Amino acid sequence: MDTGTSQGTILPHKEELLNRVQDLNQELQDWRQRLIEQVQSYQVEIGSTRNKVTTEIESLRSEFLDLRNSLRQQMDRTWAALGKPVPGQGSGHSGVEAPAVTV
Numbered sequence: 001m002d003t004g005t006s007q008g009t010i011l012p013h014k015e016e017l018l019n020r021v022q023d024l025n026q027e028l029q030d031w032r033q034r035l036i037e038q039v040q041s042y043q044v045e046i047g048s049t050r051n052k053v054t055t056e057i058e059s060l061r062s063e064f065l066d067l068r069n070s071l072r073q074q075m076d077r078t079w080a081a082l083g084k085p086v087p088g089q090g091s092g093h094s095g096v097e098a099p100a101v102t103v
Helices: 003-081
Strands: none
16 A cells, blocks of 8 residues: 555545534634624514514503593592492592503
8 A cells, every 4th residue: 555645645635624623613603603694683573573562562551441430430420420339439449440450
């Protein structure tokens, strides 16, 4: 077996393999960087969406409380027009139990 000839054929293959490994390593680093950027972008988008949802929930909560108060006033006026005492007036409310609203 001639070592000079075998080394002559092995070295180009070794160089080719090393180049391929370096290329794959660079592709992996590029892919990893794109993935990190995409995750950061999604985190910003999720944060923005969370803020919008929180604002919408607060707005809906406010509207709900306004509607509840309006309903209580309408019920009080209706009972007063009927000449009857408002149910639950002794307990400080008109008898309409409001569900707990949590975020």
